[in-house]
Each structure stands twice: as structure tokens, then as C-alpha cells.
Amino acid sequence: MHRHFQGLALLAVAAALAILAPVFCAERPAAAGAAPSPDSQSAAPVVIQVDAAHPTGPYSPAWNYFGADEPNYVYSKNGEKLLRELAALSPAPVHVRLHNLLTTGDGAASLKWGSTNAYREDADGNPVYDWTITDRIFDAMLDAGVQPLVEVGFMPEALSTHPEPYRHDFPKGDIFTGWSYPPKDYAKWAALVTAWATHLRDRYGVESLNGWLWEVWNEPDINYWHGTPEEYDRLYDVTAQAIRSVLPNALIGGPDSTGPGTGRAAEFLEQFLEHCLRGKNSATGGTGAPLNFISFHPKGSPTEVDGHVRMGIQRQLAAMDRGMKIVASFPEYKHTPIILGESDPEGCGACSVATNPSDVYRNGPLYGVSVAEAEARTYELARKNGVVLKGSVTWALEFEDQPYFAGFRDLATNGVDKPVLNVFRMLGMLTGEWLPTTSSGGLPLDDILNSGVTRAPDVNAIATRSEHEVDVFVWNYHDDDVQVPPANVHLNVDGLRQGRVRVEQFRMDSDHSNSYRAWLDMGSPAAPTPEQQAQLERAGKLETLGTPQNLKIAGGRLPLTFDLPRQGVELVRISWR
Structure with missing residues (x-):
């Protein structure tokens, strides 16, 4: 992604x-x-x-996590159908992670885009909250029987330090627009998160929310976050404190950084873990920040060799291995679960054969068997590194109003399940x-x-x-x-x-x-x-x-x-x- x-x-x-x-x-x-x-x-x-x-x-499933950029698709006809199928995969709860839950817009989805218009400001700069679209998203998930992995992001237009341009037009131009910047007012951001958590608690009940997971932002080590690592730490502190002020037992994690196979990504993960242990908390003034799970994103890198696709699972597994080693290097986090926030064969789920003809492999068995290989080896890597594996998010759901079998990284196309979903059905039989x-x-x-x-x-x-x-x-x-x-x-x-x-x-x-x-x-x-x-x-x-x-x-x-x-x-x- x-x-x-x-x-x-x-x-x-x-x-x-x-x-x-x-x-x-x-x-x-x-x-x-x-x-x-x-x-x-x-x-x-x-x-x-x-x-x-x-x-x-004991066997504990880790494959039962999914996600997508486009939250508005989940309440479409095909989106609701797919959520029900995911919930039926296994007795274990299935978790769904979505981008753009606080992004400003009219709720019309497109590739790598979604919006809820949850936050606006009136002429005097006073907050105006509107949960209409977020309610549709969460209602669809809960009605289908899946549990939210709530990603708190992205920055509403009225709060962004660089609001224009705001909506992108993927695949044209830069997608990292005004939604990817820090808030101009952290107090207003904290109030937004507090109001949202309060609304979710009141609408769905504390007991329901006890099964949810919360995380702050996405891939803040690259252009999803136009701020410094220290500014992300501040965002994390403020957001976690706002959530915990409403839901004291909320399970909060991060940083959902990119795969730490590179020096920059590894350094970001290390500094974040150090901050959560010994850094000064920007919200409370105390030491450290709550961290109930640790997340990062290992990805592969397919290429073309002699006219056929060659997968790049080595890179995906190597990033897992490096990230697990980093976590294991902090004795305090020995028992803190790891969620691979996006674990996929490559990076761009919304790319298709229209721009990358080799993505045709995602229509057939190769995508499915690569998931089988990666999931099994993920367990082995966790044992090898002595860490606790909780989840592995497959960044794939479905895309509305697109051609059949267009090569997107998705689980279904126009209501038709793709072969990869049957691999998850088999994984769901393990117990x-x-x-x-x-x-x-x-x-x-x-x-x-x-x-x-x-x-x-x-x-x-x-x-x-x-x-x-x-x-x-x-x-x-x-x-x-x-x-x-x-x-x-x-x-x-x-x-x-x-x-x-x-x-x-x-x-x-x-x-x-x-x-x-x-x-x-x-x-x-x-x-x-x-x-x-x-x-x-x-x-x-x-x-x-x-x-x-x-x-x-x-x-x-x-x-x-x-x-x-x-x-x-x-x-x-x-x-x-």
C-alpha cells in the first residue's frame, strides 16, 4: 500500500x-x-x-486481519457481502483496519481515497463534528460481525497545517496532500479524538469496544506524515491520552511504520519504542506512553524475469525478521504483541493491470499461495526471534465500480471471490x-x-x-x-x-x-x-x-x-x- x-x-x-x-x-x-x-x-x-x-x-491465528485505504467501500453492497464472508472464515474474530476515517470529504470513494467529513469548523473556528459517515462504516463492520482495528487518521482539512491541495486524484500527481500534515492545533485534535471516542462508546457500548484495537496514523516514517519523528511521538501521546480519557482500558498501538528492512524505517521504529519507554509524554508530562501492541509493515517486491512474474517474498520476510529483532532488543517489550499492520507481496494494492500488467498474478493462485507461504513463515519468524505474534494484516478488501479481475490486490471482484480468499478459508479451519x-x-x-x-x-x-x-x-x-x-x-x-x-x-x-x-x-x-x-x-x-x-x-x-x-x-x- x-x-x-x-x-x-x-x-x-x-x-x-x-x-x-x-x-x-x-x-x-x-x-x-x-x-x-x-x-x-x-x-x-x-x-x-x-x-x-x-x-x-496452543495455536492462535494471526491471519485474521484485513484492511484497505477506502473505508466507504465497506458499506457498499459488495463490501457488506465481503465483510460477512470474512466474519464467517473462522470462530476467531476477524479485525478490519481502514485508512481515512477522519479525512475531510463527501464520502465518495475512489482508489486510495475515502472520507467521512467528521470534522469541520464554523466561521468562528469552532469545531463541528458529524459522525454520519463514520457511523455507516462502523455499523457495516459490526453488523457483519467483524471487529474494528481503529486507525486514527487522517488530518481533517480544517486542522491541517498545509490544507491545500487536499483531495488527490490517484494515480495522477502526488497523493500525499493536505491530509498528511500535522495538526495546526493539538488541543483541537485531542478534542476531536475525545469526542469521537465518546460517540463510539455511547453508540456501541463499552463492552463492544473492549474487543477493539486502536492505533495512531499510518506509516509516519514516509510521506503519510509530513512531520518529524518527534512530531509523530507528540501526535501519538496526545491521541492515546484522548482515547484513554474516554476508554481507560483501550488497547492502543503503533507506529505502523514501513517495513524496517531499510535504515530509515528501522531507526524510526527504534526511536518510537524508546519514546514509549523513556521519552517525555507530550500529553501528560510523565515518562513514556501506553503501547499495547507494536506494528510495522513488511512488504515484498515482485519483478519480471524472462517474461514471467517472480515474487519477492525474501524482502517481505527479511523486513519481518528485522522488525522482530528490533522489538526483541527491548527487554521491556518481550511480551508485547506484534501486529504486522500490512503484510503483503508488494506495496500498491490500488494499482492494477491498467498501469502494471504484471499485477495479473493477483487474480489467480500465485497470490493465494504467496499468502500461505508468508503466513506460515511469519509464525516461524516469531518463534525464532522470541516475540509474541498477534496479527498479520492483509491489505486487501474489494474495489467498487472497477472492471472484473483488473489485477487489484483484493479478495473479491464485483462480488466474486478470488482464489486468495479460499486460502484464508483453509487457514480459518486450523484450530x-x-x-x-x-x-x-x-x-x-x-x-x-x-x-x-x-x-x-x-x-x-x-x-x-x-x-x-x-x-x-x-x-x-x-x-x-x-x-x-x-x-x-x-x-x-x-x-x-x-x-x-x-x-x-x-x-x-x-x-x-x-x-x-x-x-x-x-x-x-x-x-x-x-x-x-x-x-x-x-x-x-x-x-x-x-x-x-x-x-x-x-x-x-x-x-x-x-x-x-x-x-x-x-x-x-x-x-x-
Whole structure:
């Protein structure tokens, strides 16, 4: 979201379409030498071992966070539909983070823009609050059953130190306009936040708000904040104090800075943490500031190589690793949760094939499997660094009034679920406790941090167990989106009780749970008929492979063999009564 995804050369249309045509550890050593031939993946089966008898600790989901620049889309027809689908992903609460909740405007959304007109001033400079649009936004979220992660921002026009120009016209010109500046009057800003928190408390009740999270601004280390780091610290202090004056138990965090893979971003995160520990509080005059969670934004960097997309997950994971190391360097924050406020394959969710033809990958399985890889490795990085992982925000919802499958980073297009949403449906099936899991086809984490997934695929798995089921989440990921034979997976689940079990296999790949493939097969209609729309919506749901099997467990082991295509994700559910 924070950096325009530039630098990808234009792909020809044929090439673009060709993109379609816990405790886990890697046992395989790093590949060496030249890249393997396309047939090498089928040379030997990938053996995945799961020990269902010895769980290693409670599983807590982190994938269940989403967000977008455009808050006004959430109360559109398709926006409300998507929010309901997100709420249904899992019993765990789903959190939604939105920009522009205090931005001045008429509520008309466009790419990378939204507004609520919550604050104006009369002719005498007196505040005028109007919660009409913010109420529509929060009503839509709560009615759907998702919980707000309230991002306090951006600067109302009447409070900005540099109000003109104010509304931008993405993708034309500079988007960091008057809304990105500090307040000209911190007392009026504090009064606005206090009034807003009071209104939300009175409208929804303290009990409801107890599940909410609050954060201050977005990416203040770059042009989202035209102020100094010290001015951001002041904004944070004043905002947190205003919220806590109304909601004493509010959970407040920050700084939601960019991925600390660069020196500037790392320095910003470090100075903010130091301020919250030992700095002078601008609002109270005391020492430090409340910090209930720490947030930053790791992003990848896809490129084009030999006419195909090559993902840049190395950069995304390296930024996570650096940020977690920074947090771990403060002993006082050892137990403070981390929320990756935006964790994505690249920076610009509102960019599309109209400006970046390579963004076509976001329509199909590659986006979904990259999420699977990143989410699983995020847990591993948290364990490696000894930090507490609370959430990982996928910066994607949906865009209204845009062409079908335009290559935006979104979860659905015109009411049609994209393949990536089915990966989240499978992640939502994990529950209970982590199970020890190994894969002979898994890459060591350090290899990915050093060189990405470019020499050999990462065929890997994580698994959980609850009272009546074991779920094994398997993926076959490679940075390069090219056609190769599938991986032959031999899954062995040991430690099961004797008796009969039900086995279900859920799949997302080029041929399953893939509405984009269905849209291409029907001729890529710009305006699908009602019958085509219904067909596309069905194609966007999570598919099973065949019918469920009822199998007898012998010796405590369930063996299962299947082929998993490159860029495919599968969840195997083993259940019993």
C-alpha cells in the first residue's frame, strides 16, 4: 500500500494469461548450483510427517486481519457481502483496519481515497463534528460481525497545517496532500479524538469496544506524515491520552511504520519504542506512553524475469525478521504483541493491470499461495526471534465500480471471490494446538531469508489438532510463476486413535477454487450475464477434491498420497466423533 508498485516491465497479453495456463521444519538442505529442470520436482516424492499425538502448544491465528485505504467501500453492497464472508472464515474474530476515517470529504470513494467529513469548523473556528459517515462504516463492520482495528487518521482539512491541495486524484500527481500534515492545533485534535471516542462508546457500548484495537496514523516514517519523528511521538501521546480519557482500558498501538528492512524505517521504529519507554509524554508530562501492541509493515517486491512474474517474498520476510529483532532488543517489550499492520507481496494494492500488467498474478493462485507461504513463515519468524505474534494484516478488501479481475490486490471482484480468499478459508479451519510437522520438500527459513524461493520450490506444511480433528495445511510455492509438473506428496499422520475417520481434501490451484479461470474460460466478459455471475460466484467458493472418504486407522497412522500443483494449496481434514 505504501509504495507504488513500479518497475515491472509490461508483459504481453499472452504472457499475462500464461500466468494462469506452528512447529514445522525443513529437512531438505539448500539447493546448490543451477536451477533445477522443470521435471526435477517429480523426481522424488515429498514426504510430510505429522505427529498428532504430541501437540507443542496452543495455536492462535494471526491471519485474521484485513484492511484497505477506502473505508466507504465497506458499506457498499459488495463490501457488506465481503465483510460477512470474512466474519464467517473462522470462530476467531476477524479485525478490519481502514485508512481515512477522519479525512475531510463527501464520502465518495475512489482508489486510495475515502472520507467521512467528521470534522469541520464554523466561521468562528469552532469545531463541528458529524459522525454520519463514520457511523455507516462502523455499523457495516459490526453488523457483519467483524471487529474494528481503529486507525486514527487522517488530518481533517480544517486542522491541517498545509490544507491545500487536499483531495488527490490517484494515480495522477502526488497523493500525499493536505491530509498528511500535522495538526495546526493539538488541543483541537485531542478534542476531536475525545469526542469521537465518546460517540463510539455511547453508540456501541463499552463492552463492544473492549474487543477493539486502536492505533495512531499510518506509516509516519514516509510521506503519510509530513512531520518529524518527534512530531509523530507528540501526535501519538496526545491521541492515546484522548482515547484513554474516554476508554481507560483501550488497547492502543503503533507506529505502523514501513517495513524496517531499510535504515530509515528501522531507526524510526527504534526511536518510537524508546519514546514509549523513556521519552517525555507530550500529553501528560510523565515518562513514556501506553503501547499495547507494536506494528510495522513488511512488504515484498515482485519483478519480471524472462517474461514471467517472480515474487519477492525474501524482502517481505527479511523486513519481518528485522522488525522482530528490533522489538526483541527491548527487554521491556518481550511480551508485547506484534501486529504486522500490512503484510503483503508488494506495496500498491490500488494499482492494477491498467498501469502494471504484471499485477495479473493477483487474480489467480500465485497470490493465494504467496499468502500461505508468508503466513506460515511469519509464525516461524516469531518463534525464532522470541516475540509474541498477534496479527498479520492483509491489505486487501474489494474495489467498487472497477472492471472484473483488473489485477487489484483484493479478495473479491464485483462480488466474486478470488482464489486468495479460499486460502484464508483453509487457514480459518486450523484450530486447537500446533502439531510437530516436517517436510522433505521444505526449504530452510534461512535460505529463504537469503535468496527467496527461486532455486527449488517450498513444498511444506503446518498442522493443528483439536478435540475431534486434525488439519494439515500444505502448499507448493515458488517465486517464479512458471509451469512445472506437480509435487507428489506422501502425507503420513501418526498418533491417531484406532477406529474410523473422515478425510476431506480442500484445494486451491489453477483448476480448483479459481474464479479467474472460470472467467477466462467464459471469454472474460466485461459485463457477465446473471447466469454467468452466478457461475462465477460458485467458482469462487472453496472446493473439495472428490467426496469425503471414511477410512479405518491401523497402527495409529493415516497415509495419504496426492499430487499438488505448483502454486497450489491444500487442507486435509481428518475428523472423528
